[in-house]
Amino acid sequence: MKAVTPHRFVVAGTIAAGTAFVFAALNPLSWRVFPRCVLHSVTGWYCPGCGTTRALVQAAHGHWLAALRLNALTLVALPVIGVLWVTGRLDRLKPTWIWALLVVIVAFGVLRNLPWQPFTLLAPQP
Amino acid sequence: MYRIIGADGREYGPATAEELRQWIAEGRVNNQTRIQAEGTTDWKTLADYPELTGGTPPPLSPSPARPAAHVPNYLVPAIFATLCCCLPFGIPSIVYAAQVNGKLSAGDIAGAEEASRKAKMWFWIAFCLGLASNVIGGIIYGLQAAALTHHRWQ
Numbered sequence: 001m002k003a004v005t006p007h008r009f010v011v012a013g014t015i016a017a018g019t020a021f022v023f024a025a026l027n028p029l030s031w032r033v034f035p036r037c038v039l040h041s042v043t044g045w046y047c048p049g050c051g052t053t054r055a056l057v058q059a060a061h062g063h064w065l066a067a068l069r070l071n072a073l074t075l076v077a078l079p080v081i082g083v084l085w086v087t088g089r090l091d092r093l094k095p096t097w098i099w100a101l102l103v104v105i106v107a108f109g110v111l112r113n114l115p116w117q118p119f120t121l122l123a124p125q126p
Numbered sequence: 127m128y129r130i131i132g133a134d135g136r137e138y139g140p141a142t143a144e145e146l147r148q149w150i151a152e153g154r155v156n157n158q159t160r161i162q163a164e165g166t167t168d169w170k171t172l173a174d175y176p177e178l179t180g181g182t183p184p185p186l187s188p189s190p191a192r193p194a195a196h197v198p199n200y201l202v203p204a205i206f207a208t209l210c211c212c213l214p215f216g217i218p219s220i221v222y223a224a225q226v227n228g229k230l231s232a233g234d235i236a237g238a239e240e241a242s243r244k245a246k247m248w249f250w251i252a253f254c255l256g257l258a259s260n261v262i263g264g265i266i267y268g269l270q271a272a273a274l275t276h277h278r279w280q
Contacts (some may be wrong), residue, residue, distance in 0.1 A: 038260055038263035041267070047209075049208070049209030050254065077205075081202065091198075093201070095225070095229055095231075098220065098223055098224035099224055101220070102220045103219065104221075105208060120169075
């Protein structure tokens with residue numbers, strides 16, 4: 001059962017529009033205000049979320065291919081999860097789907113660190 | 127689409143006729159439940175919606191419908207924590223989110239609430255550790271950059 005959640009439309013819409021506006025207008029790639037990933041600094045590994053900020057910046061500028069090459073997972077998953085959350089389906093999602101999501105996130109994190117083609121395509125491209 | 131007032135006094139919906147029939151079968155909606163069809167302003171009872179009962183009024187339930195269970199699964203914060211470089215502690219949060227939904231659909235409300243608490247706890251652990259490591263990392267990076275600049279000036 002889902003409770004009435006009209007505020008989710010407002011929250012999701014504000015976040016999406018705000019992110020798109022700021023990233024399109026300010027080009028934070030040249031700013032260096034965003035925190036550097038500590039995991040990457042220490043270990044040199046790419047975590048599953050690595051490249052998300054840069055991908056969103058590229059997407060906000062309409063560079064979809066560049067965005068996909070920075071982080072294909074979050075670029076595809078964020079809108080899907082957003083829609084599922086707003087419509088309340090996330091609250092009743094079958095556990096199988098949540099397990100599948102977890103496997104995809106972990107697998108993506110492992111595969112993008114492998115040093116061979118084609119897995120290197122999953123790593124954030126500079 | 128319909129909205130209902132649950133036995134807990136909260137409003138639920140909009141739900142499809144299919145979902146409402148499910149709730150009737152589960153005892154969450156009965157003859158006393160107030161139901162509003164989308165596009166109308168009147169709160170009515172099941173007797174006024176023959177399309178939900180297949181024409182035959184449902185048997186009179188002896189007790190009011192039990193409160194509709196709404197246990198937050200914290201899946202969105204869990205995914206956020208996992209993807210924002212707090213990976214090791216975000217994963218248990220997602221695992222407990224899956225358990226919330228699994229136990230809810232099995233009718234185990236107490237178990238779902240317990241899993242919900244753990245999902246929330248692991249999210250906050252992941253979030254705070256991620257925040258702390260980024261702040262510390264940022265300070266170290268800033269100090270290095272400052273030292274480097276200072277060195278160049280020498």
